[in-house]
Amino acid sequence: MSRKAAGELKLFARTIVAFRGILPERAGWAIDSSQYRSGQRCSWTATELEGEWRVKLGIPRERREGERRVAATPETVKQLAGLGLEVLVETGAGTAAGHSDDAYAQAGARIVPGLDFGSLDILAHVRPLEPATAAALPRGAVTAGLASPSSELPAVRALAAAGVTSFALELVPRISRAQSMDALSSQALVAGYRCVLEAAMRLPRFFPLFMTAAGTIPPARVLVLGVGVAGLQAIGTAKRLGARVSANDIRPASADEVASMGGTFIKLDLETAEASGGYARELSADRGALQRQLLAPHVAQADVLITTAAVPGRRAPLLVTREMVQGMRPGSVVVDLAAESGGNVEGSVPGEDITVATADGQGTVTLVGMKDAASAMPADASRLYAKNVANLLALMVKDGALALDFGDEVVAGTCLTHDGDVRHPPTAEALAAAFPQAAAPAPAVHKTEQPTAQNEGVV
Numbered sequence: 141m142s143r144k145a146a147g148e149l150k151l152f153a154r155t156i157v158a159f160r161g162i163l164p165e166r167a168g169w170a171i172d173s174s175q176y177r178s179g180q181r182c183s184w185t186a187t188e189l190e191g192e193w194r195v196k197l198g199i200p201r202e203r204r205e206g207e208r209r210v211a212a213t214p215e216t217v218k219q220l221a222g223l224g225l226e227v228l229v230e231t232g233a234g235t236a237a238g239h240s241d242d243a244y245a246q247a248g249a250r251i252v253p254g255l256d257f258g259s260l261d262i263l264a265h266v267r268p269l270e271p272a273t274a275a276a277l278p279r280g281a282v283t284a285g286l287a288s289p290s291s292e293l294p295a296v297r298a299l300a301a302a303g304v305t306s307f308a309l310e311l312v313p314r315i316s317r318a319q320s321m322d323a324l325s326s327q328a329l330v331a332g333y334r335c336v337l338e339a340a341m342r343l344p345r346f347f348p349l350f351m352t353a354a355g356t357i358p359p360a361r362v363l364v365l366g367v368g369v370a371g372l373q374a375i376g377t378a379k380r381l382g383a384r385v386s387a388n389d390i391r392p393a394s395a396d397e398v399a400s401m402g403g404t405f406i407k408l409d410l411e412t413a414e415a416s417g418g419y420a421r422e423l424s425a426d427r428g429a430l431q432r433q434l435l436a437p438h439v440a441q442a443d444v445l446i447t448t449a450a451v452p453g454r455r456a457p458l459l460v461t462r463e464m465v466q467g468m469r470p471g472s473v474v475v476d477l478a479a480e481s482g483g484n485v486e487g488s489v490p491g492e493d494i495t496v497a498t499a500d501g502q503g504t505v506t507l508v509g510m511k512d513a514a515s516a517m518p519a520d521a522s523r524l525y526a527k528n529v530a531n532l533l534a535l536m537v538k539d540g541a542l543a544l545d546f547g548d549e550v551v552a553g554t555c556l557t558h559d560g561d562v563r564h565p566p567t568a569e570a571l572a573a574a575f576p577q578a579a580a581p582a583p584a585v586h587k588t589e590q591p592t593a594q595n596e597g598v599v
C-alpha cells in the first residue's frame with residue numbers, strides 16, 4: 141500500500157474514531173486487511189485507529205523456560221522503525237540479552253507492559269509460539285520466528301486456524317541471497333562455539349600444548365563428528381584454544397571444509413551420503429552400524445568428543461554407543477549438541493551431565509546433553525538472530541506497509557501458514573497424520589511450487 145493510500149485510510153479512520161463513542165466494540169472498528177489485497181502481493185492490517193498510522197510490530201518477552209534471547213535488539217529496532225513500522229517491545233524483553241527498556245525506547249520503540257496480541261500486525265519471536273498466542277492474533281497478522289514445525293504441530297494448527305501468515309526461520313532457503321536471514325546458521329555458529337567451551341570447562345586438563353620448566357603438557361585431542369555450521373565452528377574454537385582437532389562427516393565436501401578450519405579429516409571406509417542441496421542423507425541401519433564400528437577407535441583416543449550430526453527432517457543419527465563412551469579414557473568429556481533432537485550419543489539427556497564409568501574401571505566420562513545452546517549466549521545469539529528477523533521482515537515491508545510477494549522464493553519458501561493453509565507440505569502431512577479425527581477440517585495443503593532442499597523435510 142502506498143503512503144497516499146495509507147493517508148486516505150488514516151482520514152477515514154479519524155472519522156470513525158470521531159464516532160467511536162457510538163460504536164459498540166473495539167472489534168467493530170477494525171479494518172480488515174482483505175479489502176486492500178491486490179492479488180498475492182499486498183496485504184495490510186490496521187487494528188488501531190488512533191494515533192499514527194503505522195503497522196505494528198510486537199517484540200515479546202520470550203515465554204519458554206530457559207530462553208534468554210530476544211527477537212529484536214535496539215539496533216534492529218532502528219532498522220525496523222526505518223521501514224515505517226511502529227515497534228512495541230514488552231518490558232524486560234531484552235534484559236537477559238543485555239538490552240534495557242531504555243535502550244529500546246531510545247532506538248524508537250514503544251515499551252509496553254504486556255503485548256496485546258490482538259492488536260498486532262506483525263509478531264517477531266524467538267521460540268515457537270504457544271497455540272493460545274497464535275489464536276489471539278488477528279486474521280492476516282504476520283509472524284516471524286523459529287517455529288519447529290515438526291514438534292510444534294498444535295501451534296502450526298492454531299496459526300493456520302487463526303488465518304495467520306507465519307514465517308518459520310527454519311525454512312529460509314539456503315541460497316546466497318537469504319544468508320543474512322539464515323537463523324539456523326547464525327544460531328548453529330553460537331551453539332558450536334558454546335559446546336567447546338562447555339567441554340573445556342569440564343575437562344580436567346588444558347586444551348593447548350604447554351612447554352614449561354616443570355614439563356611438557358601435550359594438547360588435548362578433540363574429535364568433532366558432524367561438520368555442518370556448528371561442527372565447523374566447534375573445530376575453529378577448539379583450534380583457537382590450542383587443541384589437536386580431528387573430525388568426520390558423511391558429506392563429500394566436508395573433508396575440504398575440515399581442512400580449511402585447520403582440522404584433520406578422518407576418512408572412513410564408508411561411502412559418502414549426500415542429499416540435494418548439500419545436506420546429508422540418512423544412512424541405512426547397517427551403514428550406520430559400520431560407521432559406529434569404524435569410529436570407535438577414534439572416539440577411544442579423544443579427550444573431548446563433540447557431536448553435532450543432523451539430517452533434516454529426521455531424528456539425529458546415533459553415532460556413538462554407550463560402549464564407545466565407556467571405551468574412552470577417564471576424565472574425557474563428550475558433548476552431544478544433538479541431544480534435543482534424539483541424540484548422537486546413546487544415553488545423552490538434554491540439559492544434563494551424566495557420568496559414565498569407563499570400561500577399565502579406572503574412572504568416569506562426563507556425557508553432556510546440550511540444551512538451549514544458543515540461548516546460553518543470549519547477547520550475541522540475539523544480535524545475530526534479530527538481524528536475521530529484521531532482514532526477513534525488510535523483504536515484506538514496502539512504504540511502511542506489509543507487502544507479501546509470494547513470487548519471491550525466500551518469502552514463499554519461508555512461509556509456514558497463510559490464509560488458513562499450511563504451505564510447507566511435510567508439515568501439512570504431519571499435521572494430517574497427528575489430527576486425523578479433528579472435528580474441524582484440517583487446513584488445506586498449499587504446495588510450494590519448487591520446494592527448496594530444506595523445506596522438503598520436516599524441520
Ligand SMILES: NC(=O)c1ccc[n+]([C@@H]2O[C@H](COP(=O)([O-])OP(=O)(O)OC[C@H]3O[C@@H](n4cnc5c(N)ncnc54)[C@H](O)[C@@H]3O)[C@@H](O)[C@H]2O)c1
Binds near residue numbers: 324371389394431449
Ligand atoms: N548456502 C547457504 O547459505 C548455507 C548455509 C548454511 C549451511 N549450508 C550448507 O548446508 C549443509 C548442512 O549444514 P548444517 O549445518 O545445516 O547441517 P545440519 O545441522 O543439517 O547437520 C550437521 C552435519 O551433520 C552431518 N551428518 C549427518 N549425518 C551424519 C552422520 N551419520 N555422520 C556424520 N555426520 C553426519 C551433516 O552432513 C552435516 O554436516 C552444509 O553443506 C552447509 O555447508 C549452506
